Amino acid sequence: xxxxxxxxxxINLDAYYGDFQxxxxxxxxxxxxxxxxxxxxxxxxxxxxxxxxxRMNDYIDGFRTEGxxxxxxxxxxxxxxxxxxxxxxxxxxxxxxxxFPKTIFENVVYGLKIQGIKDKKTLQETxxxxxQQAALWNxxxxxxxxxxxxxxxxxxxxxCIARALAIQPxxxxxxxxxxxxxxxxxxxxxxxxxELKKDYTIVxxxxxxxxxxxxxxxxAFFYMGELVEYAKTKTMFTSPKDTRxxxxxxxxxx
Amino acid sequence: xxxxxxxxxxxxxxxxxxxxxxxxxxVVLAIFLIDIVxxxxxxxxxxxxxxxxxxxxxxxxxxxxxxxxxxILVLSALIAFPLGIAxxxxxxxxxxxxxxxxxxxxxxxxxxxxxxxxxxxxxxELFVRMMNLGGILLAGALALSLLILPIIIVTTRxxxxxxxxxxxxxxxxxxxxxxxxxxxxxxxxxxxGILTGVILALSRAVGEAAPLIVIGALAYVPFxxxxxxxxxxxxxxxxxxxxxxxxxxFLTNAAAAIIILLLITFLLNGIxxxxxxxxxxxxxx
Ligand SMILES: Nc1ncnc2c1ncn2[C@@H]1O[C@H](COP(=O)(O)OP(=O)(O)OP(=O)(O)O)[C@@H](O)[C@H]1O
Ligand SMILES: [Mg+2]
Numbered sequence: 001x002x003x004x005x006x007x008x009x010x011i012n013l014d015a016y017y018g019d020f021q022x023x024x025x026x027x028x029x030x031x032x033x034x035x036x037x038x039x040x041x042x043x044x045x046x047x048x049x050x051x052x053x054x055r056m057n058d059y060i061d062g063f064r065t066e067g068x069x070x071x072x073x074x075x076x077x078x079x080x081x082x083x084x085x086x087x088x089x090x091x092x093x094x095x096x097x098x099x100f101p102k103t104i105f106e107n108v109v110y111g112l113k114i115q116g117i118k119d120k121k122t123l124q125e126t127x128x129x130x131x132q133q134a135a136l137w138n139x140x141x142x143x144x145x146x147x148x149x150x151x152x153x154x155x156x157x158x159x160c161i162a163r164a165l166a167i168q169p170x171x172x173x174x175x176x177x178x179x180x181x182x183x184x185x186x187x188x189x190x191x192x193x194x195e196l197k198k199d200y201t202i203v204x205x206x207x208x209x210x211x212x213x214x215x216x217x218x219x220a221f222f223y224m225g226e227l228v229e230y231a232k233t234k235t236m237f238t239s240p241k242d243t244r245x246x247x248x249x250x251x252x253x254x
Numbered sequence: 255x256x257x258x259x260x261x262x263x264x265x266x267x268x269x270x271x272x273x274x275x276x277x278x279x280x281v282v283l284a285i286f287l288i289d290i291v292x293x294x295x296x297x298x299x300x301x302x303x304x305x306x307x308x309x310x311x312x313x314x315x316x317x318x319x320x321x322x323x324x325x326i327l328v329l330s331a332l333i334a335f336p337l338g339i340a341x342x343x344x345x346x347x348x349x350x351x352x353x354x355x356x357x358x359x360x361x362x363x364x365x366x367x368x369x370x371x372x373x374x375x376x377x378x379e380l381f382v383r384m385m386n387l388g389g390i391l392l393a394g395a396l397a398l399s400l401l402i403l404p405i406i407i408v409t410t411r412x413x414x415x416x417x418x419x420x421x422x423x424x425x426x427x428x429x430x431x432x433x434x435x436x437x438x439x440x441x442x443x444x445x446x447g448i449l450t451g452v453i454l455a456l457s458r459a460v461g462e463a464a465p466l467i468v469i470g471a472l473a474y475v476p477f478x479x480x481x482x483x484x485x486x487x488x489x490x491x492x493x494x495x496x497x498x499x500x501x502x503x504f505l506t507n508a509a510a511a512i513i514i515l516l517l518i519t520f521l522l523n524g525i526x527x528x529x530x531x532x533x534x535x536x537x538x539x
Contacts, residue, residue: 054427061351084429092427098420101443110438111428160424167428 005073007032007201008053008171013067015048017060022048024225025067030218032170035193035202037216037233039209041248044222046205050173053203054090055083071171088115091164095176097156099148099163104140107148107159111167126166134162135192154185161192172196174204178211190215209249213237221245290516294509302510306476307492311503316511319492321478322391322471323460323518326488329395330459334402335452341403342410342448347436365404373401374465382469389470392482397465402455409451413444446533450526457522461515463490489515 006029015023022045030036038046048057055076057063068075076086088111099107108127109117117123127144131137136158140151148159157177164172174193178186193202193215206212212219213233220230221242229236229245240246255263305315345362349355377397387393417440425435441448466488473495475487489511496508 056423056427059426084431087427087429094420094423094427096420098418098424100421100424100439110425110430114425114428114430114434114438163424163428 006030006070007072008203009068009070009073010049010052011068011070013049013052013065013069015045015052015057015065016063017048018062022225023052023065026227028220028227028230030201030203032201033197033199034217035197035204035215037212037219038203038205038222039207039212039219039248040222040228042207045225046222047175049222050175050203050205051092053171053173054087054092056092058083087169088167089169090171090173091167091169092173093157093160093164093175093177096180097153097160099151099156099159101147101149103145104148104151104159105144108162108166110163115167130162130166131159133165133196134158135188135195136162152185154181154188157181157185157189158192161189161196165196169200171201171203174202176205176207179207186211209237209251221248223248287516290509290512293506294511294513297506297510298513302507303514307474307487311499311501311507314504314507316489316492316514318475318478319487319489319511320514320518322475322486323488323515325391325479325482325486326395326398326466327456327460329391329482330398330402331452331456333395334399334406334455337399338403338406338452339410339448342407342414343436343441345407346411346414347432347440362404362407366408370401370462371464371468373397374468376400377465377469389472389485390483391479391486394466394469394471394486394488395482397469398459398462401462401465402452402459405455405458406448406452409455410444410448413447413451414440416447417443446529450530450533453522453526453529457519457526460518460522461490463488463494467491467494489518 008030010026010028013023013026014021026049038050040046051057052065052069053071053076057065065077069077071086071089075081100110102110105123105127108130109123112123112126128137128141131140136155139155140159148156151159157180161172161177178189181189190211193204196202197217204212204215216233218230219233219236221228221236221240221244223244229240229242231241236245237249240249302315303320304317305313306317307319308314345355345359349358374397377393377400381387381393381396382389385393387396421439421443422435425439430438471491472485472487473491475485477484479486493508493511493515496504496511499505
């Protein structure tokens with residue numbers, strides 16, 4: 001093998017909500033164990049694109065895609081792909097923390113229980129490991145049987161990350177994971193992303209340019225459903241090629 | 255008078271009118287309750303609750319009636335509960351938003367408003383005649399299940415709808431199937447609401463006499479039903495029967511039976527209120 005295969009890849013991807021085309025001929029290849037940030041003005045299709053990687057758009061009536069999305073070189077929209085298998089591989093963290101109204105423990109092991117894993121020891125070990133990875137263990141280790149809804153917003157979001165890690169995905173998708181959080185919690189999430197990229201491929205949507213600058217290796221700028229520019233974050237932030245990119249990152253619109 | 259003064263006056267007038275209307279409702283209800291309690295409370299004793307019906311008012315009791323009511327309650331719940339919840343889940347979580355599902359939706363809401371005697375007639379035709387069951391408990395319970403099914407479906411859907419989209423997304427994103435998501439997330443989170451709806455529906459069914467009379471429930475049943483295949487009577491029918499007698503003593507019996515029926519209804523409603531309250535305290539999104 002000469003060229004290292006990219007972890008995630010979109011090839012000529014179009015996406016539609018009914019007659020409305022939300023994504024236009026997207027081509028992008030993302031590296032393994034790196035952080036890619038999606039930026040762009042509201043409504044440009046960042047979330048739509050992100051959600052194609054774990055096929056969360058499947059539930060929306062009238063949504064369809066053309067083209068391909070490859071995970072480790074395999075088309076995830078192929079007919080023989082099972083979504084539940086795909087989602088074991090590609091985890092997701094949402095904008096608003098969405099812990100289940102269950103205990104902290106039950107939240108973390110939910111994905112495993114769904115897979116039919118019942119062994120107490122496995123569940124407990126995974127729970128501890130995932131919470132530690134998500135830098136939450138010390139704060140919650142004495143109250144694993146308490147309701148997750150009693151945690152603070154920042155803790156809830158780290159719990160949701162732990163929950164995603166528990167099923168050992170290789171990719172984690174994050175849709176503005178810190179936008180509902182205070183600055184301190186945000187800093188914690190950013191630190192965490194930095195830690196996690198040693199083992200995971202991370203794609204993050206953000207509206208915060210500083211955040212994109214701090215956490216990501218590559219940045220993709222979207223505008224009205226098109227991928228305008230995709231480059232190393234440093235390069236893009238210092239010398240953007242497209243004037244639209246430049247206008248956006250300097251805050252002139254969006 | 256300026257415009258805002260006028261408006262304020264209108265506001266006041268409506269307020270007074272509103273209080274007056276509420277008051278009338280409450281007063282009428284209170285008078286009715288006081289009247290019933292004064293008339294009947296003295297008649298309620300252990301013998302009244304445990305005696306079989308009789309031609310003589312002083313010896314007549316409501317054992318068969320409340321036993322029948324209890325039977326009907328439990329049987330209707332057993333039949334309508336799973337059916338209603340399953341239908342509610344299907345319509346809310348699975349059915350695609352098509353013309354057909356829209357049509358079903360509107361009609362289920364309409365069914366909830368159909369007069370109960372129509373369900374009695376339907377039950378008579380379907381269960382008593384076509385299925386040849388006769389006027390037995392099972393037939394009565396089936397008819398009442400039809401009556402409360404739309405209510406249960408509607409409340410189940412409301413309760414399920416109240417579960418936020420984000421919870422489902424969270425579950426799907428972890429690889430859960432639709433069914434796993436419904437079973438592990440949606441149902442537990444909405445169960446209090448569903449149960450509340452079921453109980454309120456049952457408390458409606460408890461007071462029904464008309465559909466059961468049509469089915470062929472008897473007024474005079476000299477034994478306690480032992481199986482769903484037995485003939486039966488229920489409290490409302492017993493009450494209806496007693497109030498149509500000329501003798502004063504039977505009217506007293508009727509008042510006493512009404513008190514018992516009201517107690518059952520209040521108990522059911524109380525449980526429903528309690529469940530709803532507990533649910534609200536337990537889960538805040
Ligand atoms: N369920 C839907 N049905 C129809 N159109 C949709 C739906 N979801 C999104 N869209 C449209 O698709 C386009 C892209 O939306 P998307 O949510 O991907 O944007 P975004 O870049 O994530 O925006 P934001 O920064 O505000 O989150 C928008 O024009 C939006 O109106
Ligand atoms: Mg978005």
